[in-house]
Amino acid sequence: MTFESPSSISVRERAWRGAKDVFLPFTGENEKVLYSLRAGEKVLLQGVMYTARDAAHRRLVHSLDEGLEVPVDLRGQVIYYAGPCPAKPGTVIGSLGPTTSGRMDRYAPRLIEAGLKGMVGKGIRSLAVIEAMVKHGAVYFVTVGGAGALLSKCVSKAEVVAYEDLGPEAIYRLEVVDFPAIVGVDSRGNDVYREAL
Amino acid sequence: MTNVSAKTIRDTVEELCVKAIEILPRDVLSALQRAMEEESNPLSKDILGVILDNARLAAHEKIPICQDTGMTYVFVELGQDIAIEDGYLYDAISQGVARAYVRGFLRKSVVSDPLFDRKNTGDNTPPVIHTEIVPGDEVKITVMPKGTGSENMSAVRMLTPGDGIEGVRRFVMEVVEKSGPNACPPLIVGVGIGGMMDKAAYLAKKALLREIGSSNPDPRVAAFEKELVSAINGLGIGPGGLGGATTCLAVHIETYPTHIGALPVAVNLQCHAARRASAVIRSEKRVLL
Ligand code: SF4
Numbered sequence: 001m002t003f004e005s006p007s008s009i010s011v012r013e014r015a016w017r018g019a020k021d022v023f024l025p026f027t028g029e030n031e032k033v034l035y036s037l038r039a040g041e042k043v044l045l046q047g048v049m050y051t052a053r054d055a056a057h058r059r060l061v062h063s064l065d066e067g068l069e070v071p072v073d074l075r076g077q078v079i080y081y082a083g084p085c086p087a088k089p090g091t092v093i094g095s096l097g098p099t100t101s102g103r104m105d106r107y108a109p110r111l112i113e114a115g116l117k118g119m120v121g122k123g124i125r126s127l128a129v130i131e132a133m134v135k136h137g138a139v140y141f142v143t144v145g146g147a148g149a150l151l152s153k154c155v156s157k158a159e160v161v162a163y164e165d166l167g168p169e170a171i172y173r174l175e176v177v178d179f180p181a182i183v184g185v186d187s188r189g190n191d192v193y194r195e196a197l
Numbered sequence: 198m199t200n201v202s203a204k205t206i207r208d209t210v211e212e213l214c215v216k217a218i219e220i221l222p223r224d225v226l227s228a229l230q231r232a233m234e235e236e237s238n239p240l241s242k243d244i245l246g247v248i249l250d251n252a253r254l255a256a257h258e259k260i261p262i263c264q265d266t267g268m269t270y271v272f273v274e275l276g277q278d279i280a281i282e283d284g285y286l287y288d289a290i291s292q293g294v295a296r297a298y299v300r301g302f303l304r305k306s307v308v309s310d311p312l313f314d315r316k317n318t319g320d321n322t323p324p325v326i327h328t329e330i331v332p333g334d335e336v337k338i339t340v341m342p343k344g345t346g347s348e349n350m351s352a353v354r355m356l357t358p359g360d361g362i363e364g365v366r367r368f369v370m371e372v373v374e375k376s377g378p379n380a381c382p383p384l385i386v387g388v389g390i391g392g393m394m395d396k397a398a399y400l401a402k403k404a405l406l407r408e409i410g411s412s413n414p415d416p417r418v419a420a421f422e423k424e425l426v427s428a429i430n431g432l433g434i435g436p437g438g439l440g441g442a443t444t445c446l447a448v449h450i451e452t453y454p455t456h457i458g459a460l461p462v463a464v465n466l467q468c469h470a471a472r473r474a475s476a477v478i479r480s481e482k483r484v485l486l
Contacts, residue, residue: 009250009253009254011247011250014246014250015243015244015246015247015250016243016247040240042240042243082264083264083304084264084304085260085261085264085266085302085303085304086302086303086304087302088259088260088302094260094261094264094302094304095255095260095261095262095263095264095266095304096264097263097264097265099265099346100346100349100379102379122346122378122379122381122437122438123377123378123379123438124377124378124379124438142378142437142439144244144247144248144251144437145263145346145378145381145437145468146248146251146262146263146381146468146469146470147247147248147251147263148251148260148261148262148263148264148265149251149252149254149255149258149260149261149262149263150247150250150251150254151251152260152264153254167305167317168264168304168305168306180247182240182439192439193377193378193438193439
C-alpha cells in the first residue's frame with residue numbers, strides 16, 4: 001500500500017470537512033455555543049483543554065471533597081481523557097488519543113458540579129454523568145479512539161500544569177487546533193451511542 | 198546446536214517493539230481500507246478515514262499509532278537446537294522492551310503490582326512472554342503491544358459440553374456487544390476454545406496474531422469464523438461505536454482438545470490498532486518479517 005505524503009493529511013480538509021468550529025474553554029461568549037451543540041454533530045475543537053485520566057481524577061475529587069485547593073480552576077473548562085506518549089525531541093507532544101471515558105464516570109459528576117463544562121473521550125457515559133450534564137449544562141465530545149498520532153498533530157502547545165509525578169497521567173494544559181470530535185452527549189442529554197445502538 | 202546471543206535477542210525485541218508501534222501491518226491496513234470503501238454510513242466512513250490517515254501519519258512521521266503503547270506481549274518460538282549465549286533469554290527480552298520504550302519515547306503503561314501501590318515501573322517492563330519450544334534451529338519472535346481498551350472488554354467463560362456451538366456463539370456475541378465503543382472497533386475477535394481455562398485464554402490471544410484473511414485449517418471452524426463475522430457486523434456497533442457496517446474486520450478461532458466435561462471459551466478483543474511485528478533469527482542473521 002502506498003502512503004500519501006502526510007502534509008496532505010489535514011483533517012479539516014478531509015474526513016472532517018465542513019465541521020463546525022467550537023472554541024474552548026466555555027467561558028464568556030463561548031459558553032452559549034455549548035447549549036446549541038447537538039449529539040451526532042461533527043465539530044473541530046479550537047483552544048484550551050486539560051488532560052486527566054484515572055489517577056488525576058482521583059486526586060481532583062479528593063481535593064474538592066476535602067475542601068483543598070485544586071491545581072486547575074475547572075470552571076468553564078474542558079477535560080480530555082488522555083495520557084500522552086512522551087514528546088520526541090522537536091515535537092510538541094507524543095501520540096495522544098482518547099481513553100475509555102467510562103472509567104471516569106465515578107468522578108465526573110463531582111467535577112461537573114464544580115463547573116466543568118466539557119469532556120472529551122471515547123465510549124458510553126453512565127446515566128449519572130448525563131444527569132449531571134443536563135442539570136449543570138455540560139457537553140461530552142467523543143473523538144476517534146486509536147487515532148493518537150493524528151490527534152497529537154492537532155496540539156499546538158502542551159505543558160504539564162499539575163501532578164507531574166504521575167507521568168503520562170499528569171495534567172497537561174493543551175492548546176488545540178482543528179481537533180476533530182463528535183458531540184457524544186449534548187447539554188439536553190441526547191446521546192449519540194444510545195441512538196446508534 | 199546453533200548459538201544465538203542474548204544481545205541479538207535484545208536488539209531484535211527493541212526493533213520489533215518500535216516497528217509494531219509505528220507501522221500497522223499491511224493486512225490490517227488493507228482490511229481497514231476495504232471497510233472504508235464499503236461503508237455506506239457517512240460518519241462511519243469518515244471515522245475509518247481518520248483511522249487510515251492516522252496510520253499513514255504514524256508510519257511516515259514515526260509517531261506511535263495509538264498513545265496506549267500497551268503492555269508488551271512477546272511470543273517466542275524457540276527451536277530446540279538453539280543455545281542462548283551470554284545471558285538469560287527472558288532478561289534479554291525485557292531489556293529489549295525497556296530500551297524500546299525509553300529510547301523510542303513510547304508511553305510506559307505498566308505498574309509494578311496490581312493491587313497496592315500501582316507504581317509505574319518506568320520502562321514498560323516486565324513484558325508478558327509466551328514461549329513455545331519447536332523443532333529446528335531458528336527462533337521466531339513476535340511482539341504485540343496490547344492496549345487495555347480492548348483487553349478490558351475481553352472475557353473467559355467455562356461453558357459445559359451441553360452448551361455446544363450455540364453456547365459459544367451466544368458468548369462471543371455477548372462479549373462483543375458489551376464492548377460497544379470501548380474496544381475501539383472495528384475489532385479483530387480472537388476466540389480460544391478447548392483445553393482448560395488458561396489454555397483457552399492463551400489460544401484467544403494467539404489467534405490475534407493471525408493475518409486478516411487467513412482462516413482456521415479445519416473447514417468447520419473456518420465456516421464458524423465466517424458466520425460470526427456476519428453476525429458481529431450485523432450488530433451495527435460500527436467504527437468507533439457510532440454505528441455502521443463494520444464492527445469487526447475478522448474473527449479468528451483457535452481450538453485445542455479438551456476434557457470430557459469441559460468447554461472453556463475465551464474471547465480476546467483486539468482494536469483496530471492491531472499492532473504486531475515478527476522476526477526470525479537464524480544463527481546471528483535476523484530477518485524482519
Ligand atoms: S483500544 Fe486500542 S486503539 Fe483504542 S486506545 Fe486502546 S490501544 Fe488504542
